[in-house]
Amino acid sequence: MSYIVNKVQEQLKNAVYSAVEAAVNNGAFAQMPTAEFKVEIPADRANGDFSANAAMVWARELHSAPRKIADTIMENISLDGTYFLRAEVAGPGFMNFYLSDSYYADILKDIREKGNNYGRSDYGKGKRINVEFVSANPTGPMHMGNARGGALGDCLAAVLDYAGYEVSREFYINDAGNQIDKFALSLDIRYQQIYKGEDAIELPEDSYHGEDIKVRAQEFADVYGDKYIEAPEAERRKALVDFALPKNIKAMQDNLTKYRIEYDTWFHESTLHNGSELKDTLELMKQKGLTYEKDGALWYKNIEVQTARLQKQGYSQEDIDKLELKDDVLIRANGNPTYFAADIAYHRNKLAVRNFDIAIDIWGADHHGHVARMQGALDAIGVGGDKLDVILMQLVRLTRDGEVVRMSKRTGKAITLVDLLEEIPIDAVRFLFNMREPGSQMEFDLDLAVEQSSQNPVYYCQYAHARICSIIKKLESEGISARDCSSEELEMLKESEERELIRHLAGLTNEIVVAARNYDPAKITRYVVDLATLFHKFYNSCRVNCEDEKLMQARLYLCICVKDTIKNILEMLRITVPESM
Numbered sequence: 001m002s003y004i005v006n007k008v009q010e011q012l013k014n015a016v017y018s019a020v021e022a023a024v025n026n027g028a029f030a031q032m033p034t035a036e037f038k039v040e041i042p043a044d045r046a047n048g049d050f051s052a053n054a055a056m057v058w059a060r061e062l063h064s065a066p067r068k069i070a071d072t073i074m075e076n077i078s079l080d081g082t083y084f085l086r087a088e089v090a091g092p093g094f095m096n097f098y099l100s101d102s103y104y105a106d107i108l109k110d111i112r113e114k115g116n117n118y119g120r121s122d123y124g125k126g127k128r129i130n131v132e133f134v135s136a137n138p139t140g141p142m143h144m145g146n147a148r149g150g151a152l153g154d155c156l157a158a159v160l161d162y163a164g165y166e167v168s169r170e171f172y173i174n175d176a177g178n179q180i181d182k183f184a185l186s187l188d189i190r191y192q193q194i195y196k197g198e199d200a201i202e203l204p205e206d207s208y209h210g211e212d213i214k215v216r217a218q219e220f221a222d223v224y225g226d227k228y229i230e231a232p233e234a235e236r237r238k239a240l241v242d243f244a245l246p247k248n249i250k251a252m253q254d255n256l257t258k259y260r261i262e263y264d265t266w267f268h269e270s271t272l273h274n275g276s277e278l279k280d281t282l283e284l285m286k287q288k289g290l291t292y293e294k295d296g297a298l299w300y301k302n303i304e305v306q307t308a309r310l311q312k313q314g315y316s317q318e319d320i321d322k323l324e325l326k327d328d329v330l331i332r333a334n335g336n337p338t339y340f341a342a343d344i345a346y347h348r349n350k351l352a353v354r355n356f357d358i359a360i361d362i363w364g365a366d367h368h369g370h371v372a373r374m375q376g377a378l379d380a381i382g383v384g385g386d387k388l389d390v391i392l393m394q395l396v397r398l399t400r401d402g403e404v405v406r407m408s409k410r411t412g413k414a415i416t417l418v419d420l421l422e423e424i425p426i427d428a429v430r431f432l433f434n435m436r437e438p439g440s441q442m443e444f445d446l447d448l449a450v451e452q453s454s455q456n457p458v459y460y461c462q463y464a465h466a467r468i469c470s471i472i473k474k475l476e477s478e479g480i481s482a483r484d485c486s487s488e489e490l491e492m493l494k495e496s497e498e499r500e501l502i503r504h505l506a507g508l509t510n511e512i513v514v515a516a517r518n519y520d521p522a523k524i525t526r527y528v529v530d531l532a533t534l535f536h537k538f539y540n541s542c543r544v545n546c547e548d549e550k551l552m553q554a555r556l557y558l559c560i561c562v563k564d565t566i567k568n569i570l571e572m573l574r575i576t577v578p579e580s581m
Contacts, residue, residue, distance in 0.1 A: 004083075004103070004110050005506050008050070009039045011082040012097055016054055019077035028072045033058040048088075048096030049503075055093035066093030104499060105490035107506045111561040119508045119568055123516065124165030130350050131157045133362040134256065135172040138248045139183040140210050142255065142417040144396045145364050148442065150417070151433035152393060153362045154261045155521040158572045163516035168264045168356070171256075172346065173249060176270040177339055180245070182207055184237035187244055190217035191236070195226050211413065216244040255418055260426060260574040272345045277353070278337060281345035281381070282330060290380050296333035300340070303327055305376045328373065340370075344377045351383045360519065362391045362438070391519050394441040396433075405446065424449045427575045431458035434525045434573070452581075457529050461566060462578055464532035468563040469579040471544055475556065480545070485557045489550045493558060497538040501558065504534050505565055521573075528569045535562050 016037075023029040037054035055070035062069055070093040077087060085100040111118050133153025136142045154169065161167045174180075186208040192201050194217060203209060220243050228236040253266070272278045282298070285291050290301050303325045310320050330341040350359045363370070371392070375385030398405040398415060406414060420429060428449040435457060436442045454460045472482065493502065508527065515523040544555045570577045 004106055005510060008083050008099070008103065012039055012050055012052060012084065013037075015077055015079060015082060015084070016052060016073060016095070019073045020054075022076040023072050026076070028076070029062055029069075031061070033061040035061060042096065045500075045503075047090060047094075049099040050097045052095045052097070055089075055095065059093075069093060070095050101491035101494070102487060104493060104502045105487040107502055108490050108493075108557060108561050109487070111505060111565065112557070115564065116568060118565060119512050119572075120162050120164070121509050121513060122164040123513045124160065124163050126164065126166050127357040128166045128168070128355070129160055129358045129360060130168050130170055130354070130356040131160070131360045131362075132170040132172055132350075134261075135174070136252060137174050137179055138245060138252060139179055139186075139208060140212055140248075142252060144398065144415060144417075144420070144444075145393070147259075147417045147420055147429065148396050148433045149362050149364075149393055150256060150259055150261055151430045152391075152438055152521065154259075155430065155434050155524070155573050156360070156362075156391075156519060158574070159512055159515045159521045159524060162512050162572060165516070169262070170265040170267055171252075171263045173266060173268045174339075175245060175249070175268050176273045177337070177342065180241060183213075183245070184241045186213045187217050187220070187240040188233070188237050190214050191220060191240060192229065194218065194221050195229055212248075216240075216247065219247070220244065255421070258421060258426070259417070260430065267346070269342055269346070272342055272349070273337070277349055278342060278345040281348050282337075282341065284381055285330070285344075285377075288381060290377075291330065297329050298331035300328045300330050300377065302373050302376070305380045306372060309372075309376050309379065340373075343374060344381070347374065347378055347388060348381065348383050351378070351387050356387075358387055358389060360389045360391065362393055365392045365394050365439075368392055389519065391438050393438045397441070397443045398446055399443050400446045427462070428456065428458050430573060431461075431525055431575055434521050437520055437522050457525070458575060459581075461528050461532045461570065462576070463581050464535050465563055465566045465570070466578050466581040467539070468535070468559045471559055472556070472563075475545060478545075480552075482556045482560060483553055485550075485553050489554045490557060492548075492551050492554050495538075495542055497534070497541045498555075498558065501531075501534045501538045501562065504531055505561060508565060508569075524569060524573070528566060531562065531566060531569075535559075 020029060020032060024032055033054075035057045037052055037057045039050055039052050042048055042051045055066040055073065058069055059066045067089065070089040073095065074087060074089055079085070079087065083099055083103040083106075084097050087095060087097045090096050114120075131153055133156075134142070134146050134150045136146045157167045157169050186203065189201055189203050189207070190213050193203075217240070220240055223243070224239070228239055231239070249266075256263070282291075285300065290305065292299050292301065306323075306325050307320055310323075311317075328340050329338050331337050347359060350356050367390075371390045374390075375388055377385075378388055379385035424446065432444060432449055433442075448456055450456075452459055454463070475481070493499070504527075511523055511527045515521055538558075542555060544552060544559060546552050546555070567577045
């Protein structure tokens, strides 16, 4: 939380402990209690700005009723030198504390002093976090899940960075294994069909049937003609993949750049296969007795590993049996490694080779069953499954006029990330995809996303910023410039709308910490929407350009604090911050 909010809570705790110590010294209490108590912000500010439950927590230790304990603490408490004006006891023994005017003034001073860094903290202590997201299969166009995952992953990385972690954004390119074999087959058949006709050779049901495969095959034919038609199948397919795959990867990179996502690392799965990392990981698993051979394939003892983990967690054998655990193939009978084998090697690379403290993966909800076996495998090879955190993201439903939309108007095909970014402003896409927790299903309203009104959350926040810029410009046109304010001037901001707005501003740093801790950037989009709402409420109730020059400057100072905070948040989320709308 912000330095001042943190300081206030420390002051409250110290004042309570000092009061208890005084009560022990004068014989009112027999001993110093040891149990920890909580300091909280009451839902209703009529019950104080902060509240402490110490009297309830200490009732057993002090052998007294909570109300009596609270009354005794109040008789011995001193708030001198703190941000608190007064304190009182309520109900069964809650102690409520009320802030002085100087607190509100100092919050605003702190915001202006920190400037672009307001909201940042050292909560993460520089721990290294790898956030891997999107990681779309390069054999086809990116879909709605990738669109949501992109916005979520990038904004989560930004939140973690603000919370004091060292963050690396990563894309895992699946350029090896079964899907590339299928890609090669699909390209090969489409290429042959160009010269032999579609009836001459049929595309298998389980291959890639998208229009993009036809496009790449035609592009290859435009360059090489029928040169590879009579070439050996392996040579032809390798040439097709070598031609088409880099184009697909480049298209993904370009589209994600357009989406304002810049990765620190593009990790190729093929490096695991071509180097020694996959081989070394499998050898390690063999040495640890985690594998066995059956039917010509190499298997991983998932049942044994998961059963042991679940038993440690207190699961009964009956509950474990209900999970119907199965062992997993690592190397197929044909000698090809499975995706699971490569995934273990990849995460070992992140955590044991590149030494990230935490690896965060953002996966679709359909990968739910893969989480436990990945964490179990990492535990089993000594890397630490607790270092892998997986965020499971639910699907997105696109709606227009209240109806579900599945097809692009332009192409008549399933809507892709590219289609979405061509139809909807990027600001709206990034913001709206982060309005809900990752684990909640989401409806993305295409009409709302382009609407320029207060109903559109991102427009509403941008408008609040632009409105403040307009206020400043209007005052400047009248010869009034914003100046620094003294604490006494800022203490003039006593209206409930002013105080409510300042309290919300004070909570930003803590909100970012909680969002980072919970892996939930939606907390920040909701925070800035609430900030815009409170600003409009203040603006409609408190005239900035008033007759009292000192009050006018104080309100202008508050406006600038709101403007700068909105700017910090929107820029953190890589959303544009217009000065006029």
